[in-house]
Amino acid sequence: MTEPGAASVSSASRASFRSRRGRRMAIVMAVLSVVLFTVLALLVAGPDAGGDWVVADRIMMAVLGLGLGAVLWRWAIIAAVPDESGLSIHNLVGRRHILWDEIADVTFDEGDPWATVHLRDTESVAVMAIQRADGDAARGEAQRLADLVAESRTRP
Template sequence: MSPTDAVLAPFQPRWARLVAAVLSIVVLVSLVALFVFVRPNAATRLAPDDYLLMIVFSCVLWGILWRQATVRAVPDADGLTVRNLLTTRRLEWAEVVSVRYSADRAWAQLDLAEGDEIAVMAIQKADGDRSIQEARRLAALVNRYGTAVDR
């Protein structure tokens, strides 16, 4: 791997991915346990639509957990693709003015030339010292490739 490849490596949270994986397994085991161990009796009379609702709810949870596990920011020479929990946005380096990250923030934040801000959930406080290094690496990329002028 060349030094440029290392600098342009994707930003990905570690703990969020691990937690999402563990919770996905918990949801699966819970769903299987519900179907296997809950037997109909006077207190638990579940109709087929109740089981269907539990499957749908589990699928929604898996979808949310999958999206959390795939949060990332992918830099290249032209810009940055930021995939957060709900949105994915492609930014050109010229659109990014600065990177903000501190101990009181849950994740890094980009200040954009248009006056907007965007969270970078791929750099999360939960990752500790690694998140500080990753925020510095993102700021270095903005300085290296960016041409935005602060308004």
């Protein structure tokens, strides 16, 4: 059931915010790092072939690739998800749900790497899901977020 005033909000405006370029690059690099480090771990010369790599070294190389892949995968799942009560921000480190009433302003100044949500208590929270690398699309997404904040103020 929709709330009064919510009918004017399109389903597209409530879509999740996600970086396009950063997400694509992180996924490609995560897969590449896992594959590359695993292949290297299998191909390096061990003591039986005149090399210095023992089984523990090979395992650590594969684990390093998995670790790097995990960090890159975490970058790929950065998002900001709007709902009726507020905005859930999933940055590289940490998650936070901010109520619409707590948001004072949204900025995406020239030179900033991502959009910023300024809270009424003077705190600022980065919205890494809206990244400068996405160019004009990122500016549009920052405006969409600002519109959602403005729309939330008009609801009863």
